[in-house]
Amino acid sequence: MRALLSPDPDDFPCGCLVVSGIDEPGNRLILYANHYVSEQFGFAAEGLVGSPLSGMLSRASTVIFDVYVLPTVLHEGRCSEVLLELQTPTGSKCPVVVNARRHSTDQTLIVLSLFDATQRDTLYQELVETRRLLEEKASILQHLSSTDELTGLLNRRELNKRAAIMLAEARRYETSVAVLVVDIDHFKELNDTLGHAGGDKILAELGKRFREQGRATDIVARYGGEEFVFVVPKMDEFRVRQLAQRLHKVASEVPVPGKVLTVSIGIGLTHSRDDFLYETLFMRADKALYAAKAAGRDRSLFFDVDAQDVGERVIDLLPSS
Numbered sequence: 159m160r161a162l163l164s165p166d167p168d169d170f171p172c173g174c175l176v177v178s179g180i181d182e183p184g185n186r187l188i189l190y191a192n193h194y195v196s197e198q199f200g201f202a203a204e205g206l207v208g209s210p211l212s213g214m215l216s217r218a219s220t221v222i223f224d225v226y227v228l229p230t231v232l233h234e235g236r237c238s239e240v241l242l243e244l245q246t247p248t249g250s251k252c253p254v255v256v257n258a259r260r261h262s263t264d265q266t267l268i269v270l271s272l273f274d275a276t277q278r279d280t281l282y283q284e285l286v287e288t289r290r291l292l293e294e295k296a297s298i299l300q301h302l303s304s305t306d307e308l309t310g311l312l313n314r315r316e317l318n319k320r321a322a323i324m325l326a327e328a329r330r331y332e333t334s335v336a337v338l339v340v341d342i343d344h345f346k347e348l349n350d351t352l353g354h355a356g357g358d359k360i361l362a363e364l365g366k367r368f369r370e371q372g373r374a375t376d377i378v379a380r381y382g383g384e385e386f387v388f389v390v391p392k393m394d395e396f397r398v399r400q401l402a403q404r405l406h407k408v409a410s411e412v413p414v415p416g417k418v419l420t421v422s423i424g425i426g427l428t429h430s431r432d433d434f435l436y437e438t439l440f441m442r443a444d445k446a447l448y449a450a451k452a453a454g455r456d457r458s459l460f461f462d463v464d465a466q467d468v469g470e471r472v473i474d475l476l477p478s479s
């Protein structure tokens with residue numbers, strides 16, 4: 159019974175080491191190793207006693223032992239649950255969870271327990287990999303939920319979200335934001351002539367070319383159907399006009415298989431001189447677009463907030479072709 163209650167260190171299902179030289183710099187020597195160390199980790203039992211501890215550990219683990227485990231034991235008497243790596247005689251590495259404490263009678267010795275952490279390490283690696291996959295999926299979902307599939311531009315939901323933020327910033331820093339609503343003229347006819355797939359190609363090509371006309375900080379979105387929206391920070395009237403001209407230009411030469419199409423577009427524009435609410439600016443630009451359609455299409459009209467008469471509120475930016 160007495161023997162049962164005072165088990166041999168070889169009975170324990172973990173590695174047990176006694177290491178010398180706690181207060182001395184340099185190599186700590188192994189004074190005792192139980193059977194588990196050779197059975198489980200493959201170290202030759204006869205060679206272990208008297209060999210340096212650093213011979214069992216990977217280089218990084220030797221550093222961790224010297225700069226963390228040892229000082230902690232010296233300071234606090236013990237150090238718990240440190241993940242180290244054994245460099246086994248076969249050349250493979252084996253993760254172990256190490257607990258260390260001062261020997262109860264000889265304070266210059268350290269007693270170590272080594273728990274094989276291969277399983278735990280594998281589980282941890284799997285967890286890390288699962289988290290990476292989840293993050294990747296979340297980022298794909300985030301992209302899908304904010305992007306228009308056909309054109310790759312932002313969708314309406316993302317447009318509304320980002321435009322509100324841009325306008326809040328513009329109000330805060332007293333800068334101007336321009337809103338352009340762009341609509342393809344007579345798109346139904348293009349669909350009827352080229353087929354729905356042909357219409358899709360035009361939308362995708364125009365979306366790509368519109369995106370190229372903006373800067374990285376501009377919001378370029380497909381609002382829906384054949385309608386696009388630009389929300390452009392720090393824009394004066396001159397640069398808005400230039401942007402509108404560039405959009406008309408790229409629409410006038412859209413390459414589709416076998417030919418180059420001239421696509422007519424209408425643009426309604428406004429900027430945030432007196433109002434920083436995106437909904438208001440969109441409504442004004444949309445009104446200007448409506449007026450551009452009514453005035454014969456293929457033009458850009460600017461919504462002028464100074465004009466008193468509603469009929470005078472649009473300024474023709476480009477001569478109609």
Ligand SMILES: Nc1nc2c(ncn2[C@@H]2O[C@H](COP(=O)(O)OP(=O)(O)OP(=O)(O)O)[C@@H](O)[C@H]2O)c(=O)[nH]1
Pocket residue numbers: 308341342343344345346347349353354355356357358361382383384451455
């Ligand atoms: N190919 C294609 N067509 C679309 C898509 N979304 C909307 N449309 C078509 O776009 C056309 C829009 O028609 P309308 O709203 O009458 O506009 P429009 O023909 O451009 O006429 P105006 O704007 O008044 O010049 C409809 O025929 C829709 O079916 C799409 O994703 N792909």
